[in-house]
Amino acid sequence: MLETSVATYWEIYSFLMREAELLDEGHHREWLDLFTDDVVYRMPVRQTREKGAGDGFVKDMSHFEETRGSLELRVSRLETEYAWAEDPPSRTRHFVTNIRVAPGEEEDEVSVKSNLLLYRSQGSDPHYDLLSAERRDVLRREDGQWKLRRREILLDHAVVTTHNLAVFL
Amino acid sequence: MLETSVATYWEIYSFLMREAELLDEGHHREWLDLFTDDVVYRMPVRQTREKGAGDGFVKDMSHFEETRGSLELRVSRLETEYAWAEDPPSRTRHFVTNIRVAPGEEEDEVSVKSNLLLYRSQGSDPHYDLLSAERRDVLRREDGQWKLRRREILLDHAVVTTHNLAVFL
Amino acid sequence: MLETSVATYWEIYSFLMREAELLDEGHHREWLDLFTDDVVYRMPVRQTREKGAGDGFVKDMSHFEETRGSLELRVSRLETEYAWAEDPPSRTRHFVTNIRVAPGEEEDEVSVKSNLLLYRSQGSDPHYDLLSAERRDVLRREDGQWKLRRREILLDHAVVTTHNLAVFL
Amino acid sequence: MLDQPNQERETYEELWEARRAFEEESKLLAKVFNDPGIFDLEVKKIFAKSWAFLAHESEIPNPGDYVVRRIVNDSFIVSRDEHGEIHVLFNMCRHRGMQVCRSDVGNASHFRCPYHGWTYKNTGKLNGVPFNKEIFGPGGINKEEWGLTPAPKSGIYEGMIFACMDPQAPSLEDYIGEAGWYLDFLLKKSPAGMEVVGAPQRWVLPADWKLSSENFFGDGYHTQSTHMSTISTGIMRVKKVSYLKDGVQIRAGIHGGGFMAFKPGTYLNYPRSIVESMLDNLNSDQVGLIEEHSILPLNFTIFPNLSFLNSSLVAEQGGRSVPFLSMRLWQPIGPGKMEIWSWCLVEKDAPEEFKKASSKAYLSTFGTSGTFEQDDAENWRNVTKVAAGEMAGRHYLNYRMGLDHVRPLPDSEWPGPGTAYPKMYVDFAQRLFWSTYFDHLLK
């Protein structure tokens, strides 16, 4: 983290806090505005493998494999009055911790790791879901604004423990 | 968050960390000292509602609807030797994340949002409770000290998933 | 927290973030490099006791009571191809929050408290474990580098709710 | 192999013996508080047969208003139609069983099932079936026949909406029976009737529903120990810890409760307007108890699991007692586990500031964070925990308080129906609860 200045960290921190707030308040449209047009947003499928065989993330299949265009289509759907799965909506809370900022590959980019604990409850039974993941982001500065250029969500589960991924991480 | 300086953020961060520590260590009396005399401390009841009908918080009924006077009465009770529900005491851990600081309505106030994950275990069975919430605070500077002027605890549950609210959030 | 400068806090924060990352990525050897040679690493056993009788931590028995030498032996074992309990390895996520930094007893030391929520899943059933604790660390600056001199892990459980402590907190 | 195990037979025989032990020796087998087999029987023999409280009329004041409520695991829509009439509808689509309404509360003229789009009026009538004629043929489906299923029985008592899953059950009025005379004190302090403040608090408690029910039937005795902290800190303003000892305990039909004395003239600090309407609205016998004996009902429970509490307590350090009425449902959700629903009720025409103060007094002392409720819950969840093992199958609890030396009040001394006992530290009401319980289980 010390590879970048406190100032940069502070900007990134602010960006991630605002992003989490937009998601938890259901402002998906505004959330999209935080992305670059060439954003890559993905969550690879994970399998349990022997220690020697790596972390088990699958190259060719994902839970999310999104572009700006596909994210917009997902958001458009959520905005219809027929998106039954999210009406009544999930109550989510994005707990973002362990933010680590490093210089990016490009001059105007930073690479950011963070830990995410997603709390989700829906309806009125006492059950809730927890998703745990590391997020590996690349943020790019576009005319003075940080934008999300790339996000990789690395789940700590092999089997997804929530009834769907109608929510974003 | 950038609306306020890093310096202010740092003061607020320190305040919230100390507050959480006092609660997790059971120093309720000292915890009260962090409040203004006109503090408003509330946790509204929440219901599951259709997306169109808002977030489901109920105007007229709360889990907490406290003033300084009623908080003091609660703390006095906890200090007696007859507060059976908290003896043996709960083991709580306040995980405070996503702190967002903005200017307050009053000159000497700031408005602070934070995410709270409350871990609670009591006795010796392996069961534990998790409560997830956003807290919306107003802090006021009183002779050089930040004090909690207002706290709204917005639970992410419709049904409270712990056996009582003998603990504070 | 205000007892120390933001600069120191920032260094400690960076240290703890790097440490958590090494653990979550399974780099136990590098993790050891973060310790002083005289490190004390312990997790005392906890019992449920009446409020009047203190926090229930047991003086003479621990879940961990480690020196550098015993930690190295544990790591060496994990590095063999016969450490069945961690192959396939646990997927852990160390959520480190509520970091509080204060001056240490020694000139070149700081004392650091943090809250730790450890998420752990292993294999492919949907089950996961959560461990909640406060960590009380002492860090010492050794030739320009912060090192972990002492760690006390204070669990919020009386009964450990995971199948073993083959992972570090 | 005749000695092969048969858990259900064992449970059943244990219950017969437990009933005998209770009726003949006044001792209760502790195991009833935490046993999966017994819980299954309770669901079938008690909750599928008894009248269950669902909602208060004031929770759905306007046409189209609805709330979704449960009886154990059964979901019901309680709706008010455009004519103001109230309907209780099983919340399962008649087509393929989708939960028609998935929110707790709202306002709707129709419910649309998401699965295939069938729509129902808030009366339950089937309204729209997409492509009706194409799927069911020229005649289409018979819409009269395929509306939402109403609860087998439903009824309203003093604004309280109940339902019952047993079509053979007696009428709601008969079910409440003699208890009505006592509910009057709680619900008719004003001719305007009661209204719910906001919405119920709901929380999950790992405790058996019977513990709280029997407690609210008549356990005045626990207050001097369980609630000591509220006495010592002045939340409960009383001279002595035994303040409830000399109350009155009531058995009314299969229901029960108790009266507590108040300082003459204070009327629990109810506002003058309510005091007046109360004295005015209640009948002379009822007023007699208030005026001559300065007593009012503190607790009352309608079998099996709907309880009332009408107390006057302090919310603020140094503040004064403020009266409130709480209604609570001890909703079982599994063996040794319940979901508590707790409402605060106020007189519709009470002064606004009183309504605020009353609900504040309520939530400070009862409900999720209540200083009384916390310690009650601590007892109930621990009884439940320790009742889970083998020993509880041989452990008998004592229900003999008052049995040998306390006699009911003669009719000449008690104007109300049922039986009244001149003490609160007695087990007569609790014994009624358990006799009724065994009658149901072993019927």
Place this chain on the structure above:
Amino acid sequence: MLDQPNQERETYEELWEARRAFEEESKLLAKVFNDPGIFDLEVKKIFAKSWAFLAHESEIPNPGDYVVRRIVNDSFIVSRDEHGEIHVLFNMCRHRGMQVCRSDVGNASHFRCPYHGWTYKNTGKLNGVPFNKEIFGPGGINKEEWGLTPAPKSGIYEGMIFACMDPQAPSLEDYIGEAGWYLDFLLKKSPAGMEVVGAPQRWVLPADWKLSSENFFGDGYHTQSTHMSTISTGIMRVKKVSYLKDGVQIRAGIHGGGFMAFKPGTYLNYPRSIVESMLDNLNSDQVGLIEEHSILPLNFTIFPNLSFLNSSLVAEQGGRSVPFLSMRLWQPIGPGKMEIWSWCLVEKDAPEEFKKASSKAYLSTFGTSGTFEQDDAENWRNVTKVAAGEMAGRHYLNYRMGLDHVRPLPDSEWPGPGTAYPKMYVDFAQRLFWSTYFDHLLK
């Protein structure tokens, strides 16, 4: 005491009555969707008796490759030995029962059991026993006898590896039977055969497996409501919401599915190469349906819980429809709970960019985050929830769609085996599912 409760007898009698009601009155008892007793029966009478899908050959292409899969709670290693032969082995050590392989996927010539170090070849043959002679005596243990236990039956159909725990079961070919003719459309669009893209997505859904199975047997009707959002946002490019109404529903042996029409000449936007190999590879009857009637199978389900979906949908705002094939296993893991395994399959010889686009179209619409799957799951989990109570034991669902006015296509009009109905908004396939279900349960 003859009236003592016997839950198992009750469950059994309820099922007999439920079957009668279904067969005679075409109505289904809602309770079957969430009842522990019924679930136990399903495990014994259906999942321990039927052929279960485990893996696709392409998931273990090379010698030594293996995956670990389950049938409900039974773990099996599906391995390919050095000769390329496939083995299905119960994943429990013959010595003291340790799970021999604890990873989901990998490559190994041998499996070593950690507990005492016995090693097995990937054929299952017992290979090494530490200190064999010293523990079992001079002769050592009989290694032939103590290898890993193969699944009682296993087989491969068009690259799909199945196993069955009932040694008396019919052969896999006979089990698939008439369904094979329809699976051809899904699996034989190219002579090269299919391959799995990456690995299956897996997630847990609190819903009963029968809801999804019957839905994929033939519920075309739900699309106009459940999936309205995908129509209104152009994820599904159709002229009218009832796009599926006039499809064809199929009953084939104990399996079922449906056909959907496509715009003549578009072939769901399959790449030319695939279209050509399809028309080439399928037989003339099958090609006839494609060319003359412009229909292709959309959904198909092999009883009890293996479903297929072959659709063409849009992933990108403003993009074009891309076809994909998904195979999904509705794996029960408890009453009212399943673990969904969902694979995406593509033709081995399809253009690379098509494979990418096809899997993207798949995961955007089905699977964990799919815009269709989300709303399907919402229905299924809520049906399950509301079926848990007492009322569901008296609540009957409607399975009469098409019953009175839709007739099967005469053989002259339908070249395929089994029975075809000229509509998709009918219940014939679902009725087959339920008749088969009751036959198994009450056999």
Place this chain on the structure above:
Amino acid sequence: MLDQPNQERETYEELWEARRAFEEESKLLAKVFNDPGIFDLEVKKIFAKSWAFLAHESEIPNPGDYVVRRIVNDSFIVSRDEHGEIHVLFNMCRHRGMQVCRSDVGNASHFRCPYHGWTYKNTGKLNGVPFNKEIFGPGGINKEEWGLTPAPKSGIYEGMIFACMDPQAPSLEDYIGEAGWYLDFLLKKSPAGMEVVGAPQRWVLPADWKLSSENFFGDGYHTQSTHMSTISTGIMRVKKVSYLKDGVQIRAGIHGGGFMAFKPGTYLNYPRSIVESMLDNLNSDQVGLIEEHSILPLNFTIFPNLSFLNSSLVAEQGGRSVPFLSMRLWQPIGPGKMEIWSWCLVEKDAPEEFKKASSKAYLSTFGTSGTFEQDDAENWRNVTKVAAGEMAGRHYLNYRMGLDHVRPLPDSEWPGPGTAYPKMYVDFAQRLFWSTYFDHLLK
């Protein structure tokens, strides 16, 4: 309908067949490791009938000291009264069943029940009943009759406090029987006796209690594979991986264990003072084994679930072996689930630094974070997982080690009671465990 399912009958018949297969063919049905029906039987037939370890005297050294312990789901207070006498009391109030003591450990002359304030002496005697005469009449309640219920049976063996819920059970001495001669080695190395270091570690393991019990009965064989990592890293300082092969396995009554050889003269690196007191304190036969054969007990298990381990291991990189004694209770908490309680014991009069080093050696290798325990647990939880399905109901495990070629030592060669076998890689002790197990279950 004669073929209607009856799970309990099936379980029972399966167990009869499983017992036959074990006794006649030395093979064990894997299903016993994870089946709810079998678990219920175990609770009733084994844990409600056998002597259960609760605490060690040294955990409550002073008058008023107490600990709260469990037998499966039953909570007991183990207290030492003012006269130093020990009491085992069921932790449920006789009044309304509240858990009287809610902490794990403490010191108290009296226990006050929060619910209604009854107080009991730490002997169990009922001491105070608020308003006794007013609630129970002039005579008050009979305090002799209403004290806390003592455990049906309790006893102390060498400082170990046991209880038994079966009043008909044999005495503790008879129950331990021949095992006592072997426990001497573990518990009587010093005339001063043993003391617990600190408190037990407790953790939850999703594994069946029988796996760990049988392992500690006699599974020497697993060490060469399961614990290979400790050999290769020098935590276990041995020349060859088969270091345990030539130990001695013991059957003593219904209990069992094993001996391991140590390098002559090293005595596991016990401090001189302990070695001396050991040779002094044990009888000549026992000393004979130590001095002439250089063997000491490594593991021992008292049926059903109390195990001992006395080993000597390395805690520090490059450090030396330090001996320790661990006692562990495999407390079942549900089917396929246990809560492990693990104590470290040292001789009361051992040097302080040795006590420290010994407990460090213990917790480094066994207990929550122990390098041995981790891999043992990995085996046990995975056996349990894979035993949950249908296949485990047909899968038989091998218990034939040593059966055909290893003979017991003649009395002339073995001074101890019971039967000794000149090998550790054999199944004789484990077979005893399972025979005893089936005897209890089917009695």
